[in-house]
Amino acid sequence: MPRVEGGCFCGAIRYRVTAPLAGAAACHCRKCQYGSGGGPNYVVLAPRAALEVISGRPVVHASLADSGAEVSRTFCGACGTPLWSDSPNLPFLAIRAGSLDDPSAARPGLHIWTEAAQPWHATTPGAALFERGPTG
């Protein structure tokens, strides 16, 4: 598998992922709608220890998810690009697909929190759909 790298729109933040990605997903929860600007949040899943920030200092915002778990969202403080999300409840880091240098392989295998999806949100044909999150 080719090395996965990414960064933000303005180039201040660069990162690499040093292990194979574990999959790709889309989250429709209301907080992800804020984070994405309206649509679901498209992410690839990576082992937490596999993420290395190469350059820049991203900003972290912590909040409570709909599941009650604390979620931290990391973004570029200069250009605002969302970069990744993390929660101690989840086995993987959720890296925003749009921040990858090549997002083409980030086709979601599952959609979560579809009960919060807007009526005009699309889902990926063939993907598994979950009304709530993996941790309920």
Ligand SMILES: [Zn+2]
């Ligand atoms: Zn930036």
